Amino acid sequence: xxxxxxxxxFRVEGMDCASCxxxxxxxxxxxxxxxxxxxxxxxxxxxxxxAPGADLKALVRQVGGLGYPTTPVAxxxxxxxxxxxxAAPWWAAPKARLTILCAxxxxxxxxxxxxxxxxxxxxxxxALAVGLVPIARRAVSAALAGTPFSIETLMTVAxxxxxxxxxxxxxxxxxxxxxxxxxxxxxxxxxxxxxIRSLAALVPAVARVERNGGLEEVPATSLPVGAVVxxxxxxxxxxxxxxxxxxxxxxxxxxxxESLPKRKAAGDPVFAGTVNGDGALRLRVTASAEDNTIARVxxxxxxxxxxxxxxxxxxxxxxxxxxxxxxxxxxxVAVAPPLVAGGDWSxxxxxxxxxxxxxxxxxxxxxTPAAVAAGLAAGARRGLLVKGGAVLEQVGGLTAVALDKxxxxxxxxxxxxxxxxxxxxxxxxxxxxxxxxAESAHxxxxxxxxxxxxxxxxxxxxxxxxxxxxxxxxxxxGGVPVFLGSAAAAGERAPLDDAQAAAVAALAADGKxxxxxVAGGKVAGLIALRDEPRADARAGxxxxxxxxxxxxxxxxxxxxxxxxxxxxxxxxxxAELLPEDKQRIVREMQASGHRVGKVGDGINDAPALxxxxxxxxxxxxxxxxxxxxxxxxxxxxxxxxxRLVRLSRSVMANIRQNVAIALGLKAVFLVTTLLGVTGLWxxxxxxxxxxVLVTANAMRLLAWRGAL
Numbered sequence: 001x002x003x004x005x006x007x008x009x010f011r012v013e014g015m016d017c018a019s020c021x022x023x024x025x026x027x028x029x030x031x032x033x034x035x036x037x038x039x040x041x042x043x044x045x046x047x048x049x050x051a052p053g054a055d056l057k058a059l060v061r062q063v064g065g066l067g068y069p070t071t072p073v074a075x076x077x078x079x080x081x082x083x084x085x086x087a088a089p090w091w092a093a094p095k096a097r098l099t100i101l102c103a104x105x106x107x108x109x110x111x112x113x114x115x116x117x118x119x120x121x122x123x124x125x126x127a128l129a130v131g132l133v134p135i136a137r138r139a140v141s142a143a144l145a146g147t148p149f150s151i152e153t154l155m156t157v158a159x160x161x162x163x164x165x166x167x168x169x170x171x172x173x174x175x176x177x178x179x180x181x182x183x184x185x186x187x188x189x190x191x192x193x194x195x196i197r198s199l200a201a202l203v204p205a206v207a208r209v210e211r212n213g214g215l216e217e218v219p220a221t222s223l224p225v226g227a228v229v230x231x232x233x234x235x236x237x238x239x240x241x242x243x244x245x246x247x248x249x250x251x252x253x254x255x256x257x258e259s260l261p262k263r264k265a266a267g268d269p270v271f272a273g274t275v276n277g278d279g280a281l282r283l284r285v286t287a288s289a290e291d292n293t294i295a296r297v298x299x300x301x302x303x304x305x306x307x308x309x310x311x312x313x314x315x316x317x318x319x320x321x322x323x324x325x326x327x328x329x330x331x332x333v334a335v336a337p338p339l340v341a342g343g344d345w346s347x348x349x350x351x352x353x354x355x356x357x358x359x360x361x362x363x364x365x366x367x368t369p370a371a372v373a374a375g376l377a378a379g380a381r382r383g384l385l386v387k388g389g390a391v392l393e394q395v396g397g398l399t400a401v402a403l404d405k406x407x408x409x410x411x412x413x414x415x416x417x418x419x420x421x422x423x424x425x426x427x428x429x430x431x432x433x434x435x436x437x438a439e440s441a442h443x444x445x446x447x448x449x450x451x452x453x454x455x456x457x458x459x460x461x462x463x464x465x466x467x468x469x470x471x472x473x474x475x476x477x478g479g480v481p482v483f484l485g486s487a488a489a490a491g492e493r494a495p496l497d498d499a500q501a502a503a504v505a506a507l508a509a510d511g512k513x514x515x516x517x518v519a520g521g522k523v524a525g526l527i528a529l530r531d532e533p534r535a536d537a538r539a540g541x542x543x544x545x546x547x548x549x550x551x552x553x554x555x556x557x558x559x560x561x562x563x564x565x566x567x568x569x570x571x572x573x574x575a576e577l578l579p580e581d582k583q584r585i586v587r588e589m590q591a592s593g594h595r596v597g598k599v600g601d602g603i604n605d606a607p608a609l610x611x612x613x614x615x616x617x618x619x620x621x622x623x624x625x626x627x628x629x630x631x632x633x634x635x636x637x638x639x640x641x642x643r644l645v646r647l648s649r650s651v652m653a654n655i656r657q658n659v660a661i662a663l664g665l666k667a668v669f670l671v672t673t674l675l676g677v678t679g680l681w682x683x684x685x686x687x688x689x690x691x692v693l694v695t696a697n698a699m700r701l702l703a704w705r706g707a708l
Contacts, residue, residue: 005035008056010046012039014068014095024063027145031059046070065141067134099179102131106172124168131175132159157327202273202294207238210282221289231281236273240292241283243268247469248279249442252556261443263470279469293579330355333674351673358669367658367694374701375651382706383634384644391630393655394614396648397595398549401641402586402608404600405555405565405573408618409638410531412601414443416451417512418528420503424517429525430457433484433517435477436465444513445473447529472515483518484527490516494523511564530561538569540638547645550594554582556604582608599633599641616641643706654701658694665690 015021021039024046028037033054038047048059056072063070091100105127113120132155139152155178159171207220210228220238223229228244231237237250249261252274261277264270270283272292289295334352337343372389379386386392403409419426434452437445438459452459462482465475472485483493487504490496496504496516503526507514512528534540541551553573555562566573574585582598586608589596598605598612609615609629617629618636633640672678 005049006052006054008048008050009073010048010060010063010070011073012044012046012063012068012070015039015044020068023066023142023145023147023150024068026147027062027066027142028059030146031055031062034059045073062141062145065138066145067138067141093183095179095183098131098134099176099183102127102179103176105130106176109172110169121168124172125163128159128163128168128172128175131172131179132156135159135175135178202236203289203292204236204238208232223285223289225285225288227285229283229285231276231283233276233278233280235276237270237276237281237283239272239283239285239289240287241270241285243270244282244284246279246281248281249277249469250281251275251277265470278467326355351676355670355673358666358673364659364662367662367698368655371651371654371658371698371701374698375647375654375704378701378704379644379647382640382643383637384640384647384706385632385634386644387630391614392648392651394595394648395597395631395644396652398597398614398645400550400552400589400594401544401597401599402552402554402582402589402612403571403598403638403641404605404618405553405557405562406531407601408599409537409553409569409571410533410565412531414447414513414529414531416447416527417530417532418507418526419451420526420528422500422525423522424519424524426525427455427457429517429527430455431460432477432480432482432519432524433515433527435460435462436473436475436482436484438462439465440467440473444515444529448515448527477519480520482520482524484515487514487516490518490523494518494521496523500526509560509564511558511561530564533565533569534636534638537638540640540642541569541571543639543642544645547642549597549642549645552589554585554598554608579604579607583611586611597641600629616644640706647704647706650704651701654698657697661693661697662690665693 012024015024025037025039028034028046028048031050031054033051034048035051036049040046046063048056050056060070060072091097106124109120109123109127112123135152136156139150139156142148142150142152155175159175163171204220206217207223208215208230209218209223210216210230215230223239227239229238229241233248243264243266245266247263247265250264250270251261252271264281269286270281271294272287273294287293330352333355334348337348338345368389372392375392376386376389386395406412416430419429421429424432430448430452434449434457437448440446460478462475462477465473467473468485468489471489472483474481474483474485476482483490487496487501500516500523504514504516507526507528510528510530512530515527515529517524517527544551551571553562553566553569553571554577555573555575556577557575559575562573562575577585582605586596586598590613595613597614597616598608599616599618600609601618605617609617614631615629617632631644633644669678
């Protein structure tokens with residue numbers, strides 16, 4: 001690369017997997033003058049470093065010939081994914097139109113063949129041509145561009161071979177199934193790209209900035225570093241910043257995963273996309289829109305997806321050797337004996353045709369997807385969703401799993417764990433506290449109210465309830481002045497004795513949030529709350545350990561709470577982590593030799609989910625977590641993580657059996673055909689028989705029940 005090198009950017013449509021990117025990369029590097037190529041699947045873009053004289057029009061034609069429409073873009077901004085408002089539905093895409101047309105042609109050909117048997121074969125050949133001609137054209141383009149044995153080549157050879165031995169109907173069906181698979185892959189990739197763009201929606205469109213002694217609404221993307229903005233209660237914070245004045249509880253769950261709102265006062269940092277609570281805040285912006293927390297999360301997700309090395313399709317790997325080998329052996333069998341030893345041309349041509357049939361990869365093509373489809377169906381019925389066979393294969397090989405705390409290992413909401421009475425009994429303590437916060441939407445107030453209702457504690461009327469930022473809430477319940485809040489604030493109204501202070505300290509050491517109730521000028525009691533572990537969390541973690549998988553907790557929660565929950569579950573904890581910290585730890589685990597799964601349910605988990613070998617979203621998680629992850633556990637059970645590992649290992653064992661069946665039968669009939677013991681019809685039975693056996697074996701997975 002010289003100082004005169006130029007950089008050009010292109011939008012490349014239709015790339016759905018790593019093999020697509022590899023074909024594009026190989027094709028572009030063959031263009032004279034191209035020095036470097038970088039292809040991004042998640043953003044559908046390509047960056048090319050080239051000499052001034054490189055023929056970029058030829059580059060566009062070359063990539064377009066592979067089936068990926070390519071257009072140059074002017075700058076980096078325009079190469080980012082568009083919002084796609086009003087984008088065409090999936091069924092209107094070129095791949096969808098071809099799939100629908102091919103399937104319709106096959107259905108019509110079958111009906112014509114059933115009503116007029118004499119024209120069945122020509123009708124099937126015409127239906128086959130509808131789908132096979134575009135595939136064959138792409139196979140030729142790929143071969144000319146440096147990828148001679150692509151999956152398109154495999155499909156073309158398989159279909160032509162099937163026609164050659166009279167199985168036109170089978171060839172047409174295989175082509176339709178191939179097109180359907182490509183279509184589904186494209187839809188999934190498009191949804192994943194849309195999920196990345198949706199992260200930006202967390203940042204509000206406008207911000208209220210202080211200018212010339214007043215407030216002015218401006219686009220949040222235009223906020224410069226140093227600007228002062230006002231954030232009202234209930235608004236999303238428009239930028240990373242530092243609090244100048246005001247005090248409020250801020251919900252940081254979108255960024256850190258913190259289970260409870262965090263109090264913010266002058267000097268405290270805040271993050272873009274988090275939600276302001278009960279007080280107005282004045283902030284000084286500390287990062288531009290391009291560098292705020294949400295923007296960094298977007299970049300981390302995209303980078304992690306590009307670095308991830310997903311398992312190549314088994315069929316594509318095998319085709320690199322299998323397809324040319326079969327064609328070469330069949331050709332050799334047809335011509336070598338007659339030319340070298342004077343063999344009968346008719347006899348050896350017949351054997352060559354039989355070898356082509358034996359070599360037809362139909363049984364091999366179905367062996368893996370049949371097992372995967374059955375495994376995916378069995379898992380889906382039990383709330384285990386996996387995005388494709390490559391992911392299902394990887395899950396079984398995991399050696400470590402990093403799990404989020406809030407909403408994953410725990411229920412995701414606080415609940416009352418302890419009620420310690422003092423000047424009043426437990427029911428009275430709950431009654432006063434629930435009545436005081438009956439109209440509040442604060443998670444702690446909701447938890448206390450739920451506990452009071454569960455214990456059938458009375459709910460007397462309250463009057464004049466007022467929130468005291470940073471302290472608690474006060475009012476009158478049944479004519480009695482009542483305060484519920486922090487121990488420090490309660491101590492200003494009624495000093496805690498030594499036993500009460502020790503109880504507060506002990507509860508806090510267990511990671512619990514402690515509220516002190518003061519009624520009529522006396523300490524009435526203590527209420528402790530915590531986000532508790534799921535009922536099956538310990539059993540799920542023990543099942544992972546039994547399967548040889550090491551679990552670890554990664555959480556944005558505070559150290560005390562994390563350690564307390566981890567001790568209960570018997571797991572290592574890493575606490576007070578930001579999204580980039582979680583991603584860094586996942587990469588460190590990978591560098592130490594682990595194959596890592598990441599389990600989480602929030603936006604804050606998205607970078608780590610994307611960076612892990614397998615990302616698993618828990619039920620009830622955010623759309624971003626579900627779309628970024630490779631798999632999802634819909635019922636939110638920790639035990640289901642271990643069940644997913646067991647499912648993967650069962651599927652992989654089934655695939656190995658299927659491959660052995662398919663290749664074993666082919667090997668036997670290969671030898672017997674060359675020896676002249678079997679001919680064309682036994683060869684047909686070898687292929688169809690193997691397909692039947694492989695399918696039947698795969699269907700056994702439908703009976704999988706997920707027992708551990």
